[in-house]
Amino acid sequence: MVAYVLRRIGSTILVMVLVSLLVFLLLRLAPGDPAAVLAGDNASAEQIATLRRLLGLDDPLPVQFLSWLWAVAQGNLGASLYSAEPVTLLMSQRAEATLSLALATLTVAVPLAIVMGVTAAHRAGTGTDRVLMLFAVAGFSLPAFVVGYLLVYLLAIQAGVLPVQGYQPIAEGIGGWAAHLVLPAITLGLIYTALIARITRATMLETLSEDFIRTARAKGLPMRRVLLVHALRNAGVPIVTVIGIGVALLIGGVVVTETVFNIPGVGRLVVDAIARRDYPVIQGVILVCSGIYVLLNLLTDLSYTLIDPRIRY
Amino acid sequence: MVPSRRMLMQGAASAGLLASAPFVISAQAQTAVPRAQQLRCVMHADLASLDPIATTASITAYHGALIYDTLFGHDEASVARPQMVSEHSVSPDGLVHSFTLRPGLKFHDGQDVQAKDAVASVKRWGARDGAGQHLFRNVAEVAASDARSFTIKLNKPYPLLVDWLGKSSPSLCFIMRESDASTDPARPITEAVGSGPYMFNRAESRTGAQYVYDRNPNYQPRSELVSAMAGGKVARMQRIVFQNMPDEQTAISALLAGEIDFIERVAPELQDQLRGNTRIRTEVLNKTGSIGWLRMNTLQAPFNNVKARQAMLHLIDQKAVMQATFGDPNHFKACGSLFGCGTTMENDANTAWFKGGQNIARAAALFREAGYAGQPVLIMQQTTSPVLSNASLLIAQWLRQAGVNVELAPLDWAGIVARRARKGPVAEGGWSIFLTWASGEAYNNPITLAGHAATGESGWFGWPEDARHEQLRDAWAAAPDLAARQRIARDMQENAWNFVPHVYLGQWFATAAMRADVRGMIGLPDLVPFWNVSRG
Numbered sequence: 001m002v003a004y005v006l007r008r009i010g011s012t013i014l015v016m017v018l019v020s021l022l023v024f025l026l027l028r029l030a031p032g033d034p035a036a037v038l039a040g041d042n043a044s045a046e047q048i049a050t051l052r053r054l055l056g057l058d059d060p061l062p063v064q065f066l067s068w069l070w071a072v073a074q075g076n077l078g079a080s081l082y083s084a085e086p087v088t089l090l091m092s093q094r095a096e097a098t099l100s101l102a103l104a105t106l107t108v109a110v111p112l113a114i115v116m117g118v119t120a121a122h123r124a125g126t127g128t129d130r131v132l133m134l135f136a137v138a139g140f141s142l143p144a145f146v147v148g149y150l151l152v153y154l155l156a157i158q159a160g161v162l163p164v165q166g167y168q169p170i171a172e173g174i175g176g177w178a179a180h181l182v183l184p185a186i187t188l189g190l191i192y193t194a195l196i197a198r199i200t201r202a203t204m205l206e207t208l209s210e211d212f213i214r215t216a217r218a219k220g221l222p223m224r225r226v227l228l229v230h231a232l233r234n235a236g237v238p239i240v241t242v243i244g245i246g247v248a249l250l251i252g253g254v255v256v257t258e259t260v261f262n263i264p265g266v267g268r269l270v271v272d273a274i275a276r277r278d279y280p281v282i283q284g285v286i287l288v289c290s291g292i293y294v295l296l297n298l299l300t301d302l303s304y305t306l307i308d309p310r311i312r313y
Numbered sequence: 314m315v316p317s318r319r320m321l322m323q324g325a326a327s328a329g330l331l332a333s334a335p336f337v338i339s340a341q342a343q344t345a346v347p348r349a350q351q352l353r354c355v356m357h358a359d360l361a362s363l364d365p366i367a368t369t370a371s372i373t374a375y376h377g378a379l380i381y382d383t384l385f386g387h388d389e390a391s392v393a394r395p396q397m398v399s400e401h402s403v404s405p406d407g408l409v410h411s412f413t414l415r416p417g418l419k420f421h422d423g424q425d426v427q428a429k430d431a432v433a434s435v436k437r438w439g440a441r442d443g444a445g446q447h448l449f450r451n452v453a454e455v456a457a458s459d460a461r462s463f464t465i466k467l468n469k470p471y472p473l474l475v476d477w478l479g480k481s482s483p484s485l486c487f488i489m490r491e492s493d494a495s496t497d498p499a500r501p502i503t504e505a506v507g508s509g510p511y512m513f514n515r516a517e518s519r520t521g522a523q524y525v526y527d528r529n530p531n532y533q534p535r536s537e538l539v540s541a542m543a544g545g546k547v548a549r550m551q552r553i554v555f556q557n558m559p560d561e562q563t564a565i566s567a568l569l570a571g572e573i574d575f576i577e578r579v580a581p582e583l584q585d586q587l588r589g590n591t592r593i594r595t596e597v598l599n600k601t602g603s604i605g606w607l608r609m610n611t612l613q614a615p616f617n618n619v620k621a622r623q624a625m626l627h628l629i630d631q632k633a634v635m636q637a638t639f640g641d642p643n644h645f646k647a648c649g650s651l652f653g654c655g656t657t658m659e660n661d662a663n664t665a666w667f668k669g670g671q672n673i674a675r676a677a678a679l680f681r682e683a684g685y686a687g688q689p690v691l692i693m694q695q696t697t698s699p700v701l702s703n704a705s706l707l708i709a710q711w712l713r714q715a716g717v718n719v720e721l722a723p724l725d726w727a728g729i730v731a732r733r734a735r736k737g738p739v740a741e742g743g744w745s746i747f748l749t750w751a752s753g754e755a756y757n758n759p760i761t762l763a764g765h766a767a768t769g770e771s772g773w774f775g776w777p778e779d780a781r782h783e784q785l786r787d788a789w790a791a792a793p794d795l796a797a798r799q800r801i802a803r804d805m806q807e808n809a810w811n812f813v814p815h816v817y818l819g820q821w822f823a824t825a826a827m828r829a830d831v832r833g834m835i836g837l838p839d840l841v842p843f844w845n846v847s848r849g
Contacts, residue, residue: 036730038362038501040369041749042443042483042763044773045734050499051367082361083520084503093519152566164566165558259560262567264522268559272521275697276361277727 004313005298012294017069019290023283024065032277033057034081055081068283077287078280080273087284090269097167098265100177101257102250104185109192110243116193117200117239118227124205132197139194148187148260155183165262184261188254192246199242203235210234236307244300248293346527350551352831352846354575355564357823359557360524363513364501366441366484371752371839372555374483378542378842379526379553380421381487381507384412384431385479386542391657393479394543396535397426397488397508407470414461419531420490421512428457433494435465435478435486441498442484444477444761447790472793473760481542482755482839510534510548510844524555526843539845541837546844549833553843565826568593574831574848577841578823580699581639587826594829597822598836601655601753604648605634605700605818607708608764608775610745613738615685615717622813623666624679628711630671631819637703638821645821651806654820656757657795658802663810677715691720691739693729693747701748704818708746733774747774753820754838759786759805767814777814 035052036043043051052058059067071078077087120132156164162183168176207213208231216226255267266285273281304311358372365377386396395401400413418426432455439445439452454466465474478486488494493502505513511526518524534545556573558564561580565587567573579587579595587593607625609616616622635645649667652658690712694705702723709719722744724732729747737743751762759765765786769778785805792798825841827834833845 030728031724031731032727033731033734034727036734037727038368040373040483041730041751042369042773044763044771046771047441047499048730048734054497054500080520082501083363084501085520090520093522149562149566152563157566157569160570164570164572165563166556166567166572260563262556262558262560262563264519264557269521272359272559275725275727 001313005302008294008298008301012291012298015294016287016291020069020072020283020287021065023286024061024068024279027277027279027282028061030277034277034279037276038082068280072287077284080281081278082276087281090281091266091285091288094264094266094269096169097263098254098258098267100167100170100181101184101188101254101263101265102247104178104181105188105192105250106243106247108185108189109246110196112189113193113196114200114232114239116197118204118232120197120201121204121208122223122227124201129201133201136194136197139190142190144187144191144256145260147190148183148257151183151187152260167263167265180261180263184257184263187260188250188257192250195246196239196242200235200239203238204231207231207235233307237304237311240303240307241300244296244303248296346552349848351554352550352552352575352843352848353554353556353573354577354843355558355567355573356555356577356841359521359559360555362501363503363505365487366438366489366498367501369483371483374485374839375841376505376513376524376555377485377487377507378509378840379511380505380509380513381485381489382418382509382546383479383486383542384435384488385475386544387476387479387481388540388543392543393475394537394540396479396543397431401475408467410465410467410474411458412463412465415533415535416461417533418508420508421506421529421531422490423531424490425460426488426508427460427491428463430491430494431488432457432463433491434488437489437494437496437498438484438486442486442761443763443766444473444480444758445484445486447760448474448477471790473790479542480758480761481837482752482758482761508532510546511553514552522557524557526553526555527551534844539835541835542840542842546842548844549847550843568826568828571828575825575827575834577825579826581641581644581824584824584826592829593826594831595824595826596834596836598825598834598841599752599754599823599838600836601653601757601838602645602820602822603750604653604753604756604820605704605748605750606764607704607746607748607816607818608733608773609813609815610736610743611775611777611814612736612770613743613745614688615680615683615690616745618683618685619812620679620683621685622816623811624676624683624715625816626666626810626813627669627672627679628676628715629708629816629818630711631817633671634704634707635700635819635821637707638700644824645819648817648820651756651809652759652802653753653756656754658757658759658799660799660803660806662803662807664806666810671711673711673714676711680715680717685717687718689720689739690717690745691722691743693732693744694721694723695726695729695748696723697725698750700818700821701750704748708748736770736776748818750818752839759802760790764815767809767812775815777812779808779812779814781808782812782814 035055035057036048039048039051079086116132120129123129152164155162163180166180168180170177213231216230255271258265258267270285356372360372360376362368362373365373382397384398385393388394397414398412399415402411435455439449448471451467451469451471453468457463493504496502510529510532512529514525514527528548528551534547537544539545561583564576565583568576609622611617631647639645648654649664650659692705692709695701709721712719732744733747735743755762763773766772767777767779767782770776785801789798789801792801830848832847835842835845
């Protein structure tokens with residue numbers, strides 16, 4: 001087990017280096033010049049060239065990449081070309097908002113989705129199943145910005161019960177923190193609820209047709225116990241996998257929701273940085289996110305041992 | 314070892330506590346300012362750089378106007394009035410300007426503002442800004458005389474010196490601490506310590522999200538009534554917040570809900586949501602608006618031939634370009650003056666092409682006279698700007714109708730500013746046309762706006778060259794008064810619409826929206842200042 005974890009952590013570092021190299025090359029191949037953006041529209045070519053030199057953007061690409069990698073190896077992700085603030089500071093300022101949104105979304109989506117999926121499987125083919133799966137299809141089909149704008153209009157502008165936008169740190173009051181997360185979490189949670197509910201239903205249907213379920217029912221166990229203890233646990237591995245992927249996607253894939261609700265999260269940080277070609281910020285965020293993705297995958301894999309004792313590493 | 318569920322739960326809880334600790338601490342450090350004493354604003358762009366000299370970005374000029382002060386400031390009649398300066402005198406030969414700073418001026422860090430700070434700031438600005446560079450061609454020395462006095466010695470009289478020191482279009486001559494102003498003007502400073510009416514609150518600002526400015530309790534406004542950038546800059550609000558909100562619909566919703574107080578520019582298609590709402594007020598603050606312009610690569614075919622450039626004057630229907638984005642004619646107008654419309658230099662010299670309206674047949678004939686032989690004409694289409702993107706599509710269509718082989722290259726702004734530096738032909742990664750825009754007032758000044766120069770390859774992108782134009786620009790700067798400058802401007806326009814350094818797309822007027830209780834917004838062409846503003 002320990003050897004397996006160490007091997008996986010080792011491969012994580014390799015993945016992060018490869019991702020870094022790929023992102024570095026893609027950014028340099030894409031058209032764009034941060035010095036020209038930074039200097040402003042009225043700047044002359046000479047002024048832009050001077051700024052390029054001062055920012056080190058004139059150095060050969062291998063030199064730029066290796067010096068960045070060397071700094072990363074020393075724990076330094078570099079600084080924004082624009083604000084000169086350390087990338088770690090920029091990320092730490094944004095991390096709470098993104099993590100809060102991810103947490104709130106999962107808190108809404110996972111229990112609801114599992115209940116929906118289990119219920120739909122248990123009542124497969126009935127009206128309940130159809131209604132629940134219709135909801136799931138709608139969750140997939142409705143774009144986040146449509147749902148977001150509708151919720152804002154109804155609950156924030158018309159009813160005035162929730163804030164339109166923004167994020168309030170938890171330290172400034174848990175009530176305000178939660179209020180700012182309700183609408184974005186529902187918006188973002190819809191698609192995850194739909195995804196997890198459909199996977200849960202499919203996996204549960206397969207499990208419910210197994211012999212041990214028939215045996216459990218023949219023993220006279222209550223249906224609730226059969227569903228939650230016997231079937232759901234055995235159907236758990238694919239469900240946990242989907243939840244794990246969902247968490248990874250939530251960390252970096254919440255740009256639309258962050259934009260619609262003006263949440264200053266990591267997603268918007270990287271999108272803004274891409275628009276300006278703020279290379280150190282893009283590289284730093286993607287490096288950290290890729291590390292988080294790989295580690296989340298590892299945690300998901302390790303969690304299988306808790307769900308299914310037959311799985312060993 | 315197989316981790317138990319309890320271990321996993323404990324680990325997750327510990328990680329969560331550790332991760333949240335910095336946020337708890339930073340939030341506790343924040344100061345509370347009553348909402349009624351805050352003005353929360355959504356501006357047109359994110360504040361990418363804090364240095365208003367190193368960049369000409371308007372949003373950085375807004376930031377600069379809040380935290381820095383200027384030696385002079387233009388009043389509503391565009392006359393430069395003393396601001397930080399208490400006394401100004403000029404020697405009889407016009408070669409020595411002497412300035413004395415007002416007593417009691419202090420930087421936000423508590424240091425006195427001294428003449429050495431002004432000297433270093435003027436030099437840094439002069440090395441970077443277009444007007445400053447033109448002025449410094451005639452400057453022999455800038456030196457402090459004592460703690461509060463300094464002189465600018467000239468090689469020959471320069472009538473616009475004070476106007477330039479007080480100009481309100483980027484880059485303004487902001488007075489910084491000597492330590493900041495002594496740095497390379499090409500490298501943006503990251504400090505934000507000035508002596509202006511507001512102080513930058515770095516602790517509560519979040520790069521890319523919000524920028525916070527608190528009232529400077531030590532600021533001593535002038536006793537005169539405020540008039541544009543002149544007079545007393547009274548900071549009535551305790552706090553100004555720039556909120557970066559990239560989604561315009563979200564900004565409108567936030568304004569309607571009272572979460573923000575001011576939106577600098579509201580997209581025309583969203584203005585219906587505000588109409589008839591008594592809690593919201595709209596206003597055009599920038600009376601000379603913005604003007605879109607089209608630059609041609611004059612080093613390469615076909616636009617290295619003046620006939621092809623003249624063809625573009627006849628090709629473009631400014632009203633149609635504006636209509637495509639703004640719809641309502643109240644939001645825009647066509648403009649044939651080189652200096653923009655509604656400006657002091659506006660005139661109608663040599664505008665028969667404009668008065669005659671769009672004439673694609675004439676444009677086609679001029680392309681033929683230019684010897685156009687089907688070379689690809691590449692338009693860099695800025696996809697991130699609706700007005701410029703739509704204009705690119707229309708111009709491409711009109712060029713095709715005129716028999717031109719057009720290619721559109723969709724790019725974001727960062728892509729355009731990189732590619733426009735290439736002087737070579739399209740086949741070698743170059744370009745033929747790009748579109749951009751500037752404030753209407755910027756076109757009024759043939760020295761300040763880089764694109765007004767016709768200095769060839771050493772000039773701004775497109776690199777038009779015309780010796781007569783340059784002579785007229787120098788004459789304009791040396792002219793003794795407004796009437797003389799207006800006469801020269803007429804000559805300049807007469808000449809410019811013959812060699813065609815660029816072509817205009819139309820002039821539009823952005824609408825600002827604010828809560829109805831916001832009072833005292835000062836309408837300026839190039840800046841949105843926040844002194845004098847109050848609520849309730």
